[in-house]
Structures are given as structure tokens and as C-alpha cells.
Amino acid sequence: MTTTINAEPNEDVPEESPDEIERHSAPSASWVHRIGLDRFSGLYLLAAFFIFFGITENNFLVWNGSIEFVLTEKVIVVLLALAFLVPLTTQTFDLSIGATMALSLVIVNKVALETDLPDGVGALLGMLACLVIGALNGFIVVKLRVNSFIATLGMSQVIAAIIRRIHDGGNITNAFGESYINFGKSSLFSFKWPWSDTQIELPYYFFFGLIVATIIWYVLEHTPVGRKMFATGGNAEAARLSGVKTDRMAWGSLIASAGIAGFAGLIYSWKFAVYTSSVGPPLLFTAVGAVFFGASQLKGRPNVWGTIIAVYVLAFGIKGIGLRYPSEIDWMQPMFEGLTLIVAVAVASRQAVVKVNRRRTTDSGSDSTPEQPSPTNKLTDDTAVAEPTV
């Protein structure tokens, strides 16, 4: 699975390397690129939804129950997607994030329901448990050398088992005290929309999510740690030989991802104040899909804002479809999610201007001869004919 969709666009290739670069600037591609239909396809799509559904559906451009609901509910998906994004930058996959989110949710509910501890302590315990899970994931991946895909898939089931051990199924509702709910849910932001009676309100937890996203963005794009994480993901061995502690990057990113997923669980507890066994793992596809869709946005590699755009494009699209075809939404939702992901990534891939020649260039052999395969050679991509070494 490759995470980088396209390289940064670059029309002007150095002239001395015709054999290492293939120009892929089809004439039709240029206008697509100029208006940003590739990197900003998500924003265009979002605008299209607002215009189309805004005109056709009376209930779409309504704050209460529509826009506000999508904005706040999807903060959970945003965080879960970012939990997947963080380790992905180091080419580590964390598939246990859905289960980890459910773990923090069940712990915070259980503590509130069955102990006298303050709800906030339950939240801290939930977060702590998630960080332990992240550390364990890191240990399994880094020290036991288990492929992260497998390790976290297994861990996902382990967490599911722990959750069942803690709580024997069924829903938990109304476990929390008022102060806990208010801490997350009371609105930070409230004013009256000038043209209607609508009261615009956004709760605290929405901004908590925004703050977490901003921190992740800052770390990934503006600190040496982020740079080293992307380097690890881009070529782990080259990064290691440049002094990057690649194991530490992978391990740390798994702890971070578990923490972010755990926080998504807390936001769920503020928003819905319930625990049901169907929370968590079912959100995994949407979250993972949003990261890959988001990778086609803005930068051509997994990135925070692209991911957030992707989550909301999908969410508002589904909202609109749900209003227009209320009886069909059941099957249209997954269809829409799947197709959007494929189309967005396909459009971005077509734009890849720089395509690295997959052929191993002559520097790979231990003994190099001046006998370089010429660019026109018909078998240059065929590694089956191993390059003889003299």
C-alpha cells in the first residue's frame, strides 16, 4: 500500500537526466492542475454539494440538525482518521484505533457508572489505558518485529476481548454527572444568525478536536520530529543511516495514535453520553478512507488538513444524499464513500508529473561498469534479467 499519491508538481525537470524522468504532462492535465482540480478536488466537491443540495433540499443549509450536527459528530471521525494518519507517516499501520477508541469510551462509562470516582478521573484512566495499548503496539512492532498491519489487527481483537471482560455487553446510558458533560458539551461559541432565528452554537469538544488537529499538523509539518517521521516513512533505511532513530519514530507514533483514538472516545462520551458495543471498529473504514482521500488533497501525501477536508466532504455528501433519497441512503452511503475515495485518488495519481523510473539504476551493483543500460533499451524495467556484475 503506498501512501504517497503524487509528487509535488514540477514542470521544469533538469535537462541532464532524461532517462530518470518520464514527463507525464498530458496536455489535458494542465488546466486541471491550474485550477487545482487535483489538489483541491475535495473543496470543489464540497462547494458543489453546498450549491446543489442547498438549492434542492430545504433542510440542507439549516444550522440545527444539519450543519451543526455534521460538524460536531464528525469530529470523532476526524480524530480517528488523524490517529491513523500519524503512524502512517512512518509507514506504520494502526488498525487497532477503532477498538482503542471503544476502550476509552467503555472505561470512562464504567468508572462513572460503578465507582464514586469523579468522571474526569475515569477519563484519565481511559486515556492511560489507551496509551498502554499504544506502547504495547510499539513493542510488538519494533521489538518483536511483527508487521504493524498484523500486530494492530491482532491487538484490535485483544482490546475487543478486554472490553467484553470489563463490560458484559448492552448499552450504558446516563452514567455521567452534569459537570463532566458540561465540560465537553457546553457551547464555547454562540451567536444568532442574522437572517434567521437560528442560534449558532459550537461545543467545547469541537474545539478540543480542532486543537488536537492543529497540534498534530504543527508537529508533522513544523518540527524536526515530523520531518523525521516522514523520512522514516519515505525510506526507513536511508533515514536510519542519516541518524534518524526510526524505531523510536514508529513506536512513538503508535503511542500517539492510541492516545488520539482514546481522545476520540472521550469526545464520543461528551457528545452522546452513551456506550454501545457498536462504537469504534465500524468507524475504521471511514477513518482510513478519509486519510487516503485526504492524501490526494493539498500536498500529495498524507496530511492533516486534507484528511479533515476529506472527512467533511464525505459527511456533507452523505447528509445531502440522505435528505434527497431518504429511503436509499442505506446502500448509497458506502457506495458514495467507496467511489469518492477511488475517484479522488485516481485523479491525483494521474497528475503525478514526476515518475521515478523503477529501474534500478546503475548505482545498485557493487561493481559498477560504465556499461549503463541505455534509456531506449527494451528490457530496462525487467529485473528478471538480473544485471550481471563484472
Add this chain to the structure above:
Amino acid sequence: MSKLLVVRDLTKSFPGQVALDEFDIEIEAGRTHALVGQNGSGKSTFIKILAGYHEPDPGSSARLAGHDLRLGDGEAAKDAGVRFVHQDLGLVDTLNAVENISMGVGYTTGRFGRINWQADRRRAVDGLAALGFTDVPVDVPIAALAPSEKTAVALARALDGWEDNAHLLVLDEPTASLPGADVERLFRAIRLLKERGVAILYVSHHLDEVFEIADDVTVLRDGVRVTTESTSDLDHERLIELMIGHRLEHVDHRSVARVGETAGLAVESIRGGTIADLDLVVQPGEVVGVAGITGSGRELVAPFITGQAPSESGNVVVCGTSIPNYDPHAAISAGMAFVPADRATHGIIPLESVTHNLTLADVDRNWRGGRLRHRDERAECLEWIDRLQIKTAGTGVPIAALSGGNQQKVLFGRSLRLTPSVLVLDEPTSGIDVKAKDQILQLIDQAAGDGAAVLVVSTDTDELVQAAHRILIMVGGTIVAELSGADMTTENVERAQLQSTKATTS
């Protein structure tokens, strides 16, 4: 005796050079014919043409077993009965011998396409037995086999399905990674094949092996066939003479190394892989070259010193600090910088920008006031682009978009930016053009002039002779000779690498 393969007037030119110049060769059935020559002499070009990897220039002709053979056509060569076993055997480590052999030649299938494992297993066992390998466990993954057994599996796969004996087997450096005892087992297999009438074209750097296994030898030098003779008419010295010829030597006036009190780099009793025992010292301001044929341990020198690969034992000291095994971070912290041999897999982060690649070894330098100063990074990158004359469309371009030579300069920049006290360069100019090569040689000189202890490991002897103050020669996993001053000529260095392989092969 019957001529199995006859090639006439084979010329192959690449832009700017002629790799093979009217090359003729005749190979007889039932004999082993060695092809020897220095790096770049045209051996690999010839094999690539036989394998259909390169198209020859017009005007050549070839006949195999009495029929015309179209050179540059891999399928035609295969149909005519030419088979190859390359140095990289092309086996899948996780599959067993039966599967590896079947993968190459096709599975035996019964009705409904079901694989007939019993038939396949029998074929594998028989194929290996025909090579004298009767006790190879064919049911375990290849990775668990001895090196010679793996080679035998590759041989069995190559030979499977030969109906008669009028065929040619090309062995390209088959012993490069084989320990001594395994070489003998391989030779027994080769002799068995010879008895079956198979002609063998044997390519090797190891002249001892050539004398042991080959009946005839063709010597290539600079794309021209020097001679074809029976090995019994030659001796070791004479063969080296034929391979090297007499070349003009470069004379340059390199500044004399400043010898400091503490060594910049000291390597003590490193062992592991093909390296039996390695000791060396590089003083600040000194450029030391390491030469050796493939299989001499040369290729592991830089990986062990820099922590790219784990050694079994030994000690690396950088400016008085002993650095732990297999830990590039510690090596860099101690003042070492490194440009690895395999740029694509160990050097560049392909889709990251030139700037990000350049600054990777010390990103924290531009981390000030809680922010990574992107503008300073870019300015620094522009400085290096200017200083190293890197050709790139910009600082934000992915490094993969640059040519090989320019990628290499970025990697040099990454290392030099650390102002290292020890600089280790593994094949620093491999696969890059002449102009970039000159620039890189200048950079090496400058780095030493600035007081770095520089170790250059290379298969390019000319480059070593130009760059180094002294050259260490590796044979059989250890340093057997040191050349410096007037003795340090291309001819002497190449001669020393080829000599006395027998004495130290163990």
C-alpha cells in the same frame, strides 16, 4: 572439436563509449570457457547481449550448435538452449527448492490444473542429484540451505528441461558469495555438467578459480578481445598481465596528509560476513582508499564501519570515541558522516524534496524558537546547490527527479553539512557521469583539506589512485597490502587485488 557457440564482429556502443569492439569468441562443447577482464572491460555487456538485455550494433553474427542465433533476443537464446545463472541467483528465499525450481520452469499439473507435487518433487531431487547434490533438503525454505546448495538449486532450475546436450550454460560470478568449501562443491557440479557435454561460459574475478575450473580463457580489455588461450598455456602472472595491459598512469601532486596525534578513524579487528579481520587507521586530513574484488570483503567495509550492517565483533573508534555496533546515530553523533553505496535504497528519500533530503542528518539545526525555520532551510539548501553545482529545478523538487549524479551530490551535501571529522564513502562515483565524478573527487580532496579523515571504498581503481594518499588492498576478507606514493598506480592496485587470492581463500 565442435564449436558450440561462435560469435563474430560483435560491437556494442553506448552514447560516448564503445563497450565491445568487434568481439569474437568461440566456445566448444564439453569445455569450460572463462571470460575475464577488469571492471568495464565489456564482460557484462557481452553477457547482457547474450541474455537479450542489450541489442548489439548491426554487423555481428552468431551461430549456436550450427544454427544462426539472433543476438539481443532473449527468447531466441533460451529456445536455442542458452541458460544463465546470475550472481544474484534469483531465488525466492521463503519458498523451498521444489517450488523455486517449479517456479522457473512451470509446475507439473494434473487434471483441473492441480499441481502434481510429487512429480515436481521428483524433478527437483533428480535435477539436484544430477549436479552431485544428493542430500539437499528440498522441503525447507531456501533460506535455510547452504550457499552452494542455493547455487545448485539455481543451476537445477536453469538446466531443467534440456533434452540434449548441445547447450551453453553461462555462470556469472557464481562464487562471489560462496565460502571456500562451497566453491569446491560447485566445481564438482560444473565438472559433472561438462561430462554431459554442456559448454560453460564462466565469468569470474577469481583467477585461481579460472585456472582450476576453466579449459580456455578469453581476456577482454577495454571492450577488445586481447586473446583466447588454453589455461594450460598460461600462468597467473601472465593472465594478470593480459588483463591489465600497460596503462598510462595519472600523475598528480596531492597535498601530503597531515598526520594528527589521534586517529580520526580507527577500526579494530572487525569480523563478520566475508570479512575475516579488518584493522585500519585513517588520520585527519588523510584520504585512504580500499580496493578489492567482489567477494574480498570490500563491499562490507563501509557498512560495518558506519553501522549500516551489524558486524560480529570488533571496534570502531571515531576521534577517540568508541561507537556501538550497528548504530548509525551514534556514529554520526561521534562525528562520522557517510555516503552509502546504494543510493536508491540506502541514500535518498525519493519523494521528499531536495531540501528535506539535504538537511535530514541534522534537521534540528534550523529548529529555533519552537519552529522549524523553513526559510533558513531553503537558504541553506540553495547554498549547497550553488557550492556543489547541483542541477535541480528547485529546492522543493523531489530528489527522485534529479539525475543520479545530482542525487549523489545532494547526499554528499547531507554529509559535508555535518562538517564531519570522519567521512566514509562507499562507491562514491558509481553510476554517475564523468563531470560529476570529477566534482566529487574535488569534494573528497576539499574534505580532507578541511581536516576530515576520509575513507573511500571503491571498485574504480582509477578513482582511488586519483583520490587517495594510500590504498589498502583487500583479499579474502582482510587487508593484505598497502600501496602509497610511487607504488600506487592503477596497474599495481589491480595486480595486488588479483594476486595471492589462493593463499587467503579459506
